[in-house]
Amino acid sequence: MTDTPRRRGAARTEELLRATLDLAAEVGYAGLSIEAVARRAGVGKHTIYRRWPSMAALLLDALSVVWASNLDYRDTGDVRADLREQFLRSSQALAGPPIGPVYRAVIAEAQADATLRATLHERFLVTVEQSTLDRLTRAQHTGELVAEANLEFAAEVLCGTLYYRHLLSTRPIDEHAIDGLLDMFMAAYGTTA
Amino acid sequence: MTDTPRRRGAARTEELLRATLDLAAEVGYAGLSIEAVARRAGVGKHTIYRRWPSMAALLLDALSVVWASNLDYRDTGDVRADLREQFLRSSQALAGPPIGPVYRAVIAEAQADATLRATLHERFLVTVEQSTLDRLTRAQHTGELVAEANLEFAAEVLCGTLYYRHLLSTRPIDEHAIDGLLDMFMAAYGTTA
Numbered sequence: 001m002t003d004t005p006r007r008r009g010a011a012r013t014e015e016l017l018r019a020t021l022d023l024a025a026e027v028g029y030a031g032l033s034i035e036a037v038a039r040r041a042g043v044g045k046h047t048i049y050r051r052w053p054s055m056a057a058l059l060l061d062a063l064s065v066v067w068a069s070n071l072d073y074r075d076t077g078d079v080r081a082d083l084r085e086q087f088l089r090s091s092q093a094l095a096g097p098p099i100g101p102v103y104r105a106v107i108a109e110a111q112a113d114a115t116l117r118a119t120l121h122e123r124f125l126v127t128v129e130q131s132t133l134d135r136l137t138r139a140q141h142t143g144e145l146v147a148e149a150n151l152e153f154a155a156e157v158l159c160g161t162l163y164y165r166h167l168l169s170t171r172p173i174d175e176h177a178i179d180g181l182l183d184m185f186m187a188a189y190g191t192t193a
Numbered sequence: 194m195t196d197t198p199r200r201r202g203a204a205r206t207e208e209l210l211r212a213t214l215d216l217a218a219e220v221g222y223a224g225l226s227i228e229a230v231a232r233r234a235g236v237g238k239h240t241i242y243r244r245w246p247s248m249a250a251l252l253l254d255a256l257s258v259v260w261a262s263n264l265d266y267r268d269t270g271d272v273r274a275d276l277r278e279q280f281l282r283s284s285q286a287l288a289g290p291p292i293g294p295v296y297r298a299v300i301a302e303a304q305a306d307a308t309l310r311a312t313l314h315e316r317f318l319v320t321v322e323q324s325t326l327d328r329l330t331r332a333q334h335t336g337e338l339v340a341e342a343n344l345e346f347a348a349e350v351l352c353g354t355l356y357y358r359h360l361l362s363t364r365p366i367d368e369h370a371i372d373g374l375l376d377m378f379m380a381a382y383g384t385t386a
Contacts, residue, residue, distance in 0.1 A: 029305065104304045107361065111301035112222065118363045125361050149380075153373035160357030161350045168300065168318050168356060170311045180346035187342075188381035 016041045016048070017062040024059070025097035029105030034058070056109045056116050059102055060123055066098055067124065071131050079139035080182055080190070083132075087162060087181075090128075091173035094166050107167065129155045149189035158185060209234045209241070210255040217252070218290035222298030227251070249302045249309050252295055253316060259291055260317065264324050272332035273375055273383070276325075280355060280374075283321075284366035287359050300360065322348045342382035351378060 019041040024032055032055060038045040052058040074082045093099045103124075110117040132155040139145045161181050165173050186192075212234040217225055225248055231238040245251040266279045286292045303310040325348040332338045354374050358366050379385075 108301040108304035111297045111360065117361070121361060121363050150373055150376060153370075154377055156357070157350065157354045157374060157377055160354040160361075163357050163361060164349070164353030167304065167360065168310070168314060168353075170314050177346075180343055181350060183343060184347055184350055184378075184381045188377045 014065060016043065017065045020058055020062040021066065021098040021102060024102045028101065056106055056113070059106050060119060063099060063103055063106070064123065071127065073131060073135040075135065075138060077142065079135065079144045080186055082135060083158070084178055084182060087178045088175065091162060094173070125159070128159050132158055143191060145189045146191055154185060154189060207258060209236065210258045213251055213255040214259065214291040214295060217295045221294065249299055249306070252299050253312060256292060256296055256299065257316065264320065266324060266328040268328065268331060270335065272328065272337045273379055275328060276351070277371055277375060280366070280371045281368065284355065287366070318352070321352050325351055336384060338382045339384055347378060347382060
């Protein structure tokens with residue numbers, strides 16, 4: 001592949017976003033500033049401001065870099081096992097750096113900012129729900145889930161329960177919690193229940 | 194009832210907490226300060242600091258005043274209808290002042306403060322889940338829900354899905370959402386499914 005200007009630009013962007021996450025993991029959200037990110041990444045702060053109007057916007061893009069690889073469900077033909085594996089993987093990603101503290105901080109910011117909340121929902125939660133819905137839909141086609149199940153809503157229930165525990169509970173998202181959730185889901189919509 | 198010093202103290206506390214909520218509804222969380230609350234309530238700010246170490250602690254107590262009356266499930270003998278009625282009522286309370294914006298702000302604060310998160314969980318979420326679990330348990334005793342259902346986890350799923358929509362979604366908690374959730378719950382654990 002040729003080293004085009006566009007490719008060099010994309011590489012620089014990814015470097016900047018990774019520097020943002022590294023810094024966030026070190027100093028925490030409260031210690032972050034566009035100036036500090038610029039210093040760490042070795043760019044002028046106007047370079048950052050030109051593209052990202054706020055720290056939250058920059059962090060959303062930074063999260064996307066490390067996030068995408070965590071979204072894919074396996075398809076082994078056993079929907080319960082595939083959901084379980086993915087939920088465990090996501091919960092581990094949520095629990096620690098680089099995603100954990102930064103994502104939590106963006107969610108907090110979004111509580112006072114409806115526009116950021118809409119962006120957050122569109123960029124992350126809708127993607128997570130859609131990816132879950134796709135896996136459920138395949139399971140419905142192969143006969144693991146009942147034909148009349150409202151899978152769109154089920155995907156929201158599955159994701160929502162885990163986020164609730166992460167954001168509002170002192171309980172961990174552990175195997176016990178994930179099995180409890182999947183027990184209820186399969187009792188509702190599994191064909192072998 | 195005699196007008197004892199203790200009773201007068203409790204009345205003054207409730208007045209102060211209501212003044213806090215009124216002010217929060219007017220100026221928003223970002224505009225709040227202990228000084229402003231003291232001015233509004235006509236007390237010295239040290240009176241407030243002596244009892245509440247932080248604005249978040251004061252707001253948690255203020256929320257408790259208006260919250261308690263919103264927690265009771267009816268028991269008409271129809272668990273689905275009773276859950277539905279209570280979820281609609283809670284979602285209306287969450288959507289606007291005085292509870293809505295203040296509660297959202299405390300939840301945001303709690304993302305950066307694990308102690309506040311634990312207090313929030315203990316004071317509100319555990320109470321909500323327990324109240325839900327009590328209603329589900331009665332329904333299990335009367336045979337509306339299957340005997341082998343893990344109701345403790347079900348109570349968390351029910352509450353969690355609604356909180357997720359409130360905090361991370363741009364979708365409202367409307368009748369459609371509540372019916373989708375209850376469809377799944379009753380398909381899982383209802384005896385008539």
